[in-house]
Amino acid sequence: MIHSRFPAASNFAYKGKLVSLVTEDICSGPVNVVLAPGIDFSGTKEVRIFSSSMQFDDVHFKLNEINKYCSSLSWDGCDKERLMRNMGSLEKLTIKHSSLKSLVFLLDRKRRKHFNSGFEKEMIKRITRGWNKFLAEDYSAGTALMKGTGYGFTPAGDDFIAGFLAGNFMISKIFQIDLDVVQEAVFSQSRSGNIISDNLICFSQKGLFSEKIKNLIRSLLHDNEGPVLDSVKAVLSHGETSGADLLTGFICAFKKF
Numbered sequence: 001m002i003h004s005r006f007p008a009a010s011n012f013a014y015k016g017k018l019v020s021l022v023t024e025d026i027c028s029g030p031v032n033v034v035l036a037p038g039i040d041f042s043g044t045k046e047v048r049i050f051s052s053s054m055q056f057d058d059v060h061f062k063l064n065e066i067n068k069y070c071s072s073l074s075w076d077g078c079d080k081e082r083l084m085r086n087m088g089s090l091e092k093l094t095i096k097h098s099s100l101k102s103l104v105f106l107l108d109r110k111r112r113k114h115f116n117s118g119f120e121k122e123m124i125k126r127i128t129r130g131w132n133k134f135l136a137e138d139y140s141a142g143t144a145l146m147k148g149t150g151y152g153f154t155p156a157g158d159d160f161i162a163g164f165l166a167g168n169f170m171i172s173k174i175f176q177i178d179l180d181v182v183q184e185a186v187f188s189q190s191r192s193g194n195i196i197s198d199n200l201i202c203f204s205q206k207g208l209f210s211e212k213i214k215n216l217i218r219s220l221l222h223d224n225e226g227p228v229l230d231s232v233k234a235v236l237s238h239g240e241t242s243g244a245d246l247l248t249g250f251i252c253a254f255k256k257f
Helices: 080-097 110-112 120-133 139-146 156-174 180-188 194-205 211-222 225-236 243-256
Strands: 002-006 009-014 017-022 032-034 054-055 058-064
Touching: 002 194, 017 194, 080 211, 080 225, 110 180, 120 156, 120 243, 139 156, 139 180, 156 180, 156 194, 156 243, 180 194, 194 211, 211 225, 225 243
Parallel strands: 017 032
Antiparallel strands: 002 009, 009 017, 054 058
């Protein structure tokens, strides 16, 4: 059944699972079905997925006849020194290009002055308390404080959690560090009841990423600052603050590491 609809995307939910019909302007992802120009899904109310085919409205196609997006990454041949240099650039670029009302205030305290309303001031207090719990390695309590906190289609705290889990997954693969206990402590407390957030967090914990995040990770591992900037801007284009909130969580995972 339909969950939410936007000009470039329609989200459908069933028993906690999600599938999204999107235009080519939206990147590929674990649950995204990217449709060719001219296919109108603006009135679609239901998507049917079978073992070998998919159907919505009058559109019906076999799953083995479409290009399948791979959400995982290969971690072979990673340049650790380049990665750590680029992580410094990533933090600077995120601070420079992100929305003033994003969670980037965790990276740049001067950003706090832009949060003026009572709700906003309480939000930054709660997020800060949550991050301090992370720093104290009380991940369950920190996640409980952050989840569902903030405004937007996906709350800022949820996006941060997804970014933190993604960063930890990357650290565990590249540096061969067992972070399963941390990942489970965060993930077990992360469900906020927002099905979009819950799916994003679930995939982040498993190392399954959207095309924009995969491109960013590849740039961090193999490129210089120019391509990294392009990838950062692509992620920041997601929502008003969602991309910045996710990147903040991702960067904070490395800062904690």
